[in-house]
Amino acid sequence: MAKNNCNLQVNCENGILTAKLCGELDHHGAVAVRTLIDAEMTRCKPQKTVLELSELDFMDSSGLGLIMGRYALAQRMGGEFSVSRPNERILKIFKLAGLERIVKLEGVVCEKNKKERRKANETKGN
Amino acid sequence: MKPKGTKNSFTSPVINEMSLKLPSLSVNEGMARAAIAAFCSQLDPLPVEIADIKCAVSEAVTNCIVHGYKERVGTIYITVKLCNEGIVRIEIKDKGCGIEDVRQARQPLYTTDAENERSGMGFTVMESFCDKVRVYSKCGKGTTVTLFKKLQGK
Numbered sequence: 001m002a003k004n005n006c007n008l009q010v011n012c013e014n015g016i017l018t019a020k021l022c023g024e025l026d027h028h029g030a031v032a033v034r035t036l037i038d039a040e041m042t043r044c045k046p047q048k049t050v051l052e053l054s055e056l057d058f059m060d061s062s063g064l065g066l067i068m069g070r071y072a073l074a075q076r077m078g079g080e081f082s083v084s085r086p087n088e089r090i091l092k093i094f095k096l097a098g099l100e101r102i103v104k105l106e107g108v109v110c111e112k113n114k115k116e117r118r119k120a121n122e123t124k125g126n
Numbered sequence: 127m128k129p130k131g132t133k134n135s136f137t138s139p140v141i142n143e144m145s146l147k148l149p150s151l152s153v154n155e156g157m158a159r160a161a162i163a164a165f166c167s168q169l170d171p172l173p174v175e176i177a178d179i180k181c182a183v184s185e186a187v188t189n190c191i192v193h194g195y196k197e198r199v200g201t202i203y204i205t206v207k208l209c210n211e212g213i214v215r216i217e218i219k220d221k222g223c224g225i226e227d228v229r230q231a232r233q234p235l236y237t238t239d240a241e242n243e244r245s246g247m248g249f250t251v252m253e254s255f256c257d258k259v260r261v262y263s264k265c266g267k268g269t270t271v272t273l274f275k276k277l278q279g280k
Contacts, residue, residue, distance in 0.1 A: 027188040028152035060184040065243035
């Protein structure tokens with residue numbers, strides 16, 4: 001199978017599980033991401049689960065399902081859950097489903113800052 | 127009924143046209159939206175418009191894979207037309223199982239596949255990110271979704 005466009009890094013420290021998603025999250029990538037996050041959540045039983053989306057460039061409604069599912073799992077496990085730094089685009093999709101009223105959001109930045117950061121990253125990268 | 131011409135009818139002359147045929151494998155979702163976005167760039171869209179198109183296409187293609195061809199691999203047929211006045215018309219068709227009740231399927235949060243964590247927001251995303259979405263479906267024959275988008279400032 002071709003590589004997943006969504007790159008996932010999971011880190012569990014001091015009861016906080018951080019799952020950082022990079023690239024593009026669609027229906028194809030969601031299954032693998034879900035399996036990995038769930039395995040880690042079951043393994044380390046975090047007090048808090050954070051989905052870090054600052055480097056997620058694309059997400060469709062499959063991502064909504066993934067986020068809702070992890071939120072439900074965290075609830076069942078009695079832990080906190082939040083989504084960190086989604087970009088404007090992803091926020092737009094959140095709002096369609098009213099997700100921002102259910103799930104706690106952290107560090108929402110405006111598009112201008114995001115652009116500046118991307119620019120800074122590009123200069124650094126080249 | 128609104129009289130003809132009060133709403134954009136999206137019938138401008140075609141400038142360019144592309145057809146794509148792909149197997150309904152989820153691994154092809156990324157390619158489909160990237161190819162369509164690249165083709166649309168001929169009309170010089172804004173980054174946000176490209177993002178809208180990619181997301182809407184991703185939803186429609188995912189529907190063909192997850193719902194249209196549920197139990198098998200079929201062919202997804204895509205036609206993209208770039209028209210005068212910055213109008214983009216994207217037709218995404220499958221010859222799968224079809225939708226029994228299109229009106230119900232288009233309701234936000236409605237899904238027939240909750241156990242696989244489908245959010246039921248596919249059509250809502252398409253409708254929000256495009257100017258018009260047309261769905262034609264026949265049980266046992268398949269579904270055709272047409273996305274219309276008018277690019278601003280064109």
